[in-house]
Amino acid sequence: MTEKPLQQAESVPATKPLIRKKRRLSLTKKRAMMGYLFVLPFIIGLITFFLVPLIQSFIFSLNNLQVSADGSGYQLIPVGFGNYNRAWNVHATYKRDLVEALLYMVTNVPLIIIFSFFAANLLNQKFRGRSLARAIFFLPVIVTSGIILVVDSGDLLQSAMGLTQSDGQEGAFRAAELTRLLLQSRLSPVFIDYIVSAVDRIYDIVSASGVQILIFLAGLQSISPSLFEASNIEGATGWENFWKITFPMVSPLILVNTVYSIIDTLTNSSNTVMQLIRDIAFANNDYGMSSAMAWIYFVSILAVIGIVIWLISRSVFYQE
C-alpha cells in the first residue's frame, strides 16, 4: 500500500502530460454528459410528443380512422393516398384556402419586417416617453393573441367602428387620397395597389409585429457604440451610418424575423386553413382527411421557409 503512491510520485514527471490529457478528456466528456442531462427533457418530449405523433399523423393520413363505438380504441382502414386526393381534388375550398393563405403571407411578411425594423429603430432613439411608447408597441403581443384575434377578426362592431375598412365606406382613415396622390406621381399601378392595400391592413401588420420589434430592438442594442463613434469621427452622416453599420449588423435578424413571421402568419389560430383542418377533424370526424390536409399544409410551409432561408442567407452579413 505504501509503495504504490511512492512509485507514482517518482514516475510523475514522465506521465504528467498523459495524466493531464486524460483528465481534460474526461472533463469534456463530463460536460457533454451534463449537456445531455440539460437537454434530456427536450429529447423525451421530442420523441413522445413530436416525432411519434408526426409519424402517426402521416400514418393516419394514409388511412381512414374509425373510433369504435364503445370508446375502447380506434381502427385504421388503409386507403393509400385517397385522403390526399380527396383533400386536394374533391374538397370544395381547401385548395383555394391554401393558396389564399400563402398569398396573404407573401404580401404581409415583407410589410411586417419593414414595419418592425422601422419601429425598432424609432424605439431605439432617445426621446421623452420612450418606455411608455415601448410598452404600447409590445401591447399587441397581449391584445391580439390566440382567441382574441379570432374573435376580433370577424367582429361586427370592431369593423363598423374601425379605423380601416375594406370597402372604404366609413373608415376614419381613407386611402382614396393616397391613391390619387400616388397615381399622379406616375407610379406603376401594381405598386400602388400594394401600398394602398398595406395602408388598409395597417392594423393587421402592426399587431403582428410585436415579437419582431422586440427581436430587432435587442439586436440594435447589441451593436457596439464604438462603431458609431468611429464613423462619426470619420464624418459619416446618419444615413450612411444606418446603411453601413446598423443594417449589416442586424441583417442576420432579418432572417430570424422573416422565418418567425412566416410561421406566425401561417399557423396562428385565425388562419382559415388551420380552422378548416380543425373542423374536418372534430366537426366531421374525418381524421384521415384532416391529417392529409395538415400534411400538405406542413410540406408547403416547409418549402416556403426553405426557399426564404436560401434567398436571404445569401445576402446576410455575419460577423464571424
Next chain:
Amino acid sequence: MKTIAVFRKKAKVRKEVKKHRRFTLSTLAKYGWSIVRGVIILGICFLILYPTLVKLTVAFMPEKDIFDVTVRYIPKSPTFENFKAVWKAMGYTKAFWNTFKLSALTSIMQLISCTLIGYGFARFKFRGRGFLFTLVILSMIVPPQTLMVPLFMHFRYFDIFGIFSAITGGRGLNLLDSYWPFVLMSLTGMGLKNGLYIYILRQFFRGMPKELEEAAYVDGAGMLRTFWQIMLPSAVPAMVTVFLFSFVWQWTDSFYSTLFLQKTKVLSGALSSVSFNITQQIYFETGVNVALPPAISSMYTNTASLLVIAPLLILYLFAQRRFVESVERSGIVG
C-alpha cells in the same frame, strides 16, 4: 467708459452669434425630425390602442346606444349591464380560476424546462447538438394541427410502455379534461410555442461572457452550482420575457385548451361561446327563443374579450417595466 462700451458691443455680437447658431440647418432638421417622430409614434400608439378603446366604449353602452346613430364613442347612459350579463354567461369566476391555474402551472413549468434546455444548447458541446437544435426549429415550423389528432389519441389512451393498460386492463388512461397533457408537454419543452422560448433563452445564454462561468469553475463550483448561482440570476430579464409570453399565450390559447379540455371551462372557450350562452340564458329565463341581433351579440363578445384581456393588461402593467428593461439589457440576440 469706453471699455465698457466695447465689452457691451462684444457681448452683443456674441449673443447674435449664439442666436444665429441656434437656427442652423442641422438643428432645424433635428427638431423637425423629433416632431415627425412624435407624430408617427403617437399615430401608431393610437392605432394599437384603438380596438381596445372600442371594446371599452362598447362595453359600457346600453343596447339602445348601439343602434343610436348619434352615439359614436361615448355612451349616452353608461351601464354595467353588459358586464353583468357576460359575467354570468361566461361563468367568469370559475373560468378565471381555471385559466389562472392552467396558465400559471404551464408557464412556470415551461420556464423551468426551457431555461434548462436553452442553457444546455448554449453552453455544452455534445454530439448531435446541431441536429437537435434543428429539431427545435422544426418543432416550431410544424403546425400544431398536424399533430392534433395523434396527440388527442395519445392522451385519450395515455400509456407508458403498456404499464397502465396492464394495471387497469383497459386501453390506457384517459388524461383528457385534466391538466396532465399540459403539464407533460410543458415539462418536456413541447408546449405552445416552446421552440421560440428555447431559442430566446439559448441566444441569451450564448451572449453571456464565458469568463463568468470559468471564474466560477476556478473557484471550485460544480456545473449545477454555476448554473444555479451564476447564470440563473443574470438570466432573469430573459426569463421574465419568456414567462410573460408563455403566460399570456396560454391564457388566450384556444387550440390546446379546446383539444384537451372539454368539460373544464376556461376563458378562451367561454369567450367564443358567450353570445350563444346568453341566448340560452334568455331562453331558460323567459322561455322565448330569441336570436340576438348581430350588433348586440358583437357587443357581448367585445365586453367578454375585454374581460379576458383585463387580467393580462394588469399583469403587463406590473411586468412591463421588467419586460422593457429585459430588452434594454439585451442579450436576446447573440
